[in-house]
Amino acid sequence: MPLFRETQGPPMVLVQFYIQCRRIQIPRGNRNSICISSHPVRVRSMVTLERDTQETEVTVTLQQLETFFWTVNLGSFAAAAERLYATQSTVSMRVRELEKSLGVELFDRTRRTAQLTPKGRELMDYAGRILDLSTELEHRIAASEAVSGSVRFGVAEVVTTTWLPHLIKLIATRYPNVRLEIEEALTSELMDNLHEGQLELVLAPGHTRTQNLSTISLGTIPFAWMASPELKVEKRTHRPSELALWPVIGLKSKSFHYSAIEDWFQRDHVRCRYLARCKSLAVAASMTIAGMGVSFLPVRCYEDELTQGKLEIIDVESPIEPVEFVAAYSVGHSYSLARAVAELAQEVSDFDK
Numbered sequence: 001m002p003l004f005r006e007t008q009g010p011p012m013v014l015v016q017f018y019i020q021c022r023r024i025q026i027p028r029g030n031r032n033s034i035c036i037s038s039h040p041v042r043v044r045s046m047v048t049l050e051r052d053t054q055e056t057e058v059t060v061t062l063q064q065l066e067t068f069f070w071t072v073n074l075g076s077f078a079a080a081a082e083r084l085y086a087t088q089s090t091v092s093m094r095v096r097e098l099e100k101s102l103g104v105e106l107f108d109r110t111r112r113t114a115q116l117t118p119k120g121r122e123l124m125d126y127a128g129r130i131l132d133l134s135t136e137l138e139h140r141i142a143a144s145e146a147v148s149g150s151v152r153f154g155v156a157e158v159v160t161t162t163w164l165p166h167l168i169k170l171i172a173t174r175y176p177n178v179r180l181e182i183e184e185a186l187t188s189e190l191m192d193n194l195h196e197g198q199l200e201l202v203l204a205p206g207h208t209r210t211q212n213l214s215t216i217s218l219g220t221i222p223f224a225w226m227a228s229p230e231l232k233v234e235k236r237t238h239r240p241s242e243l244a245l246w247p248v249i250g251l252k253s254k255s256f257h258y259s260a261i262e263d264w265f266q267r268d269h270v271r272c273r274y275l276a277r278c279k280s281l282a283v284a285a286s287m288t289i290a291g292m293g294v295s296f297l298p299v300r301c302y303e304d305e306l307t308q309g310k311l312e313i314i315d316v317e318s319p320i321e322p323v324e325f326v327a328a329y330s331v332g333h334s335y336s337l338a339r340a341v342a343e344l345a346q347e348v349s350d351f352d353k
Contacts, residue, residue, distance in 0.1 A: 060101050062134055065127045067094040068106065072116060072124055074197045083197070085150070135336050150179040151337045153201035154190035156256075157281050158221060158298050159325065164203075167348045171341060178337060186279060188254035194328060200338035203345055205256040206326030213328045216342045219351030220322035222299050223260075225314040226306075230291035237315045240268035247275035247293035249284045256323070257281070261296055264320055285311075296320070325351060 071080040071091060081088040099106050106120035116124065138147055155164055164182075171178060183190070183199065193199040195212070206215060225243065227233045233246065244265055250272075251257040258277070265272045275293040278284045285302060288295040289310050297311075305311040327342035 060098060062131070064094050064098040064101075065130055067091055068098055068123065069127045069131060070197075071095060072120075079197070083152075132336075139337075139340055144174050145176060147175050147337075148177040149337050150181065151201060151341050152181040152183070152199050153203065153338065153341060154183045154185060154193060154199045155202075156187060156190070156204040156325070157184060158301065159203045159218075160184050161282075161301050162221075163348050163350055167341075167345055170344055170348055174344065175337075175340070186252060186255040191328070194330070197330075200336070201327060201329045201341055203327050204325065206324045206328070213330060214339070215326040215328045216346050217353070218325040218327055218346055218349040219353040220324045221351045222322040223296050223320060224299050225294055225316055225319075226288060226297050226302065226311045227294045227314055228289055228291040229309060229312055231294070233294065233312075233314055235315070237317055239317050240265045241270045243294065243314065243316060244268075244270045244272045246273075248272040249275055249287045249293045249295040250277050251281065251284065252277050252279055257296060260320055260323070264318075267318060298323075322352065325349070 067080060067084060067086075070083050071077055074080050074083060077088050077091045077095075080086075081091045084091065095106065102119075102123070104119040105117050106123060107114040108117050168180065168182075171180065183193070185193075187204045190199065190202045190204050194202045203218065206217070225238075227246070231246070248261065250261050261272065276284075276287060278287075281297065281301070284295045285297055285305070287293065288297070289305060294314060299306070299313070302311055306313065327345045329336070329338040329342055
């Protein structure tokens, strides 16, 4: 039984997308409609020829389209080269070969910074959709062992110290030919890198919402104010204005942690006094255990210290709600390796759901 129904029509220019050789043949001229023909999978774009029926074929590879796509998205040949594990000269050559095949200029090189021509902007839309379909087909149809590529993703420290090892193990099992590049940083830094195209996926607190990102919930994790018993914080319910009398050990301003603390103290119209602002929760926790101040820490990550009496939870008025974590990735592709990893992260996460 054929997988796809073929259409009938007037003489046309043929566009073929062969999955086996990852090669596309696209026509010169305007595209009126698209349909799909029988196995092996190929896409046919039909264009009526006015005077003759001869076929004009233009060969374009997925590699060329991917190179063009990332050059535009990342803003330079150098950034695209790093993203694609290629040299800058190779990236430049692929783009020029693409222009030669299509017979058009995709970049206006008369300006100081190369900018897209009208044809380049038009191709960008097609490139995104074609790469989408290629990736989705590879993930949905091909055996997972055949999926290859790389994913650059960033993680918040709480993920690193909880279920990240289980996620990496699952990815290695499901997609053994996929390379991973993992960066740990503060939430705002990770989100900036995601928006700039340096990362494809971020696993972090989900306070950031933009129209350019898709998010998948990874669950919530409770945080609590903690101190060392040595600090002798009175065992009663504290208002923000009362806790502000103690030195606070927090994270830097680019973290969700900083915003959460500031907002909580603002409820009582007070500002806290920071002893230190760190880049790591582990550093903040070690200073807290040493009796140097109070800190807002994830309960699950410090259960042993709480059980051993090295830390104790401070009861507060109107405690901060459990923090939701999300997997955030660009909506530039409807299906991608980043989305596949995001779905695995949701599967592995043992945060409260």
